[in-house]
Amino acid sequence: MPATRHPTKLPSRTSWWIAALFAAGSACFLVAPIPAFARLVGPGVDGLVFFVGSLLFTTAAGLQWLETINSGREPGHRLRLLTFEPRRIGWWSSGVQLLGTLFFNATTFRALRVGLESPDYDRLVWRPDALGSICFLISGYLAYVQVTGHPLGRPRRTLESAIATVNLLGCLAFGASAVASYVVPSVGDERSTAVVNSCTALGALCFLIGALLLFPERARKPRPE
Structure with a gap:
């Protein structure tokens, strides 16, 4: 879930890679829930696409975390990997987002080996998926507040907003998918599967649009010296 960029001491191409990796990960989560794609490649490959997408999300979120905690620093300082800045909303947003991607890593990896009919599915797959969705929702809301400047602020007419x-x-949409996969978990029920897949694809489409918008958003800002 890409957020807006801020000048940092990281290489200027870092923001490009953040946008590109988020876009690639979103594309994986967009095509993988499509039934026609799953039938074409098979459940094993389809699950692998989800897993690869989660790894791309984590890589992008990790770079975004580094960019966030190193923003505004003077040139020549050593790159920081960890900070504690609880008063910065960006620190919370990027940190919670990174945590959420790790939950999705666990979910998509375990889903490769644990079927819906398994009694351990909720513990091994659904719970990490729900936690990841919660983290994304918190992170997305904090990023929205940071941009609008108010907890209930309206979107502004800017690219960042x-x-x-x-x-x-x-x-x-990701949160709705996680809820639907638990509330209507009827195995073989095409309607429940359609709801989960549709919400996942919709969420991925939104993330893809957000990632693609990062390219012109970053181009408008001057590069850090």
Whole structure:
């Protein structure tokens, strides 16, 4: 779930890679829930696409975390890997987002080997998926507040606000997918599967749009010296 960029001491291409990796990960989560794609490649490959997408999300979120905690520092300082800045909303947003991607790593990896009919499915797959969705929702809301400047602020007519808004919509769709997969977990029920897949694809589409918008958003800002 890409957020807006801030000048940092990291290489100038870092922001490009963040956008590209989020876009690639979103594309994986967009195509993998499509039934036609799953039938074409088979359940094993389809699950692998989900897993690869989660790894791309984690890599992008890790770079975004580094960019966030190193923003505003003077040139020549050593790159920081960890900080404790609880008063910075960006610190919370990027940190919670990174945590959420790790939950999705666990979910998509375990889903490769644990079927819906398994009694351990909820513990090994659904719970990490729900926790990841919660983290994304918190992170997306914090990023939205950071941009609008108010907990219930309206979206502004800026590219930065558009990115935060579409990302928050994606987080809501991912959350709806997690809820649907638990509330209507009837195995073989095409309607429940359609709801889960549709919400996942919709959320991924929102993230993809947000990631693609990062390219012109970053191009408008001057590069750090």
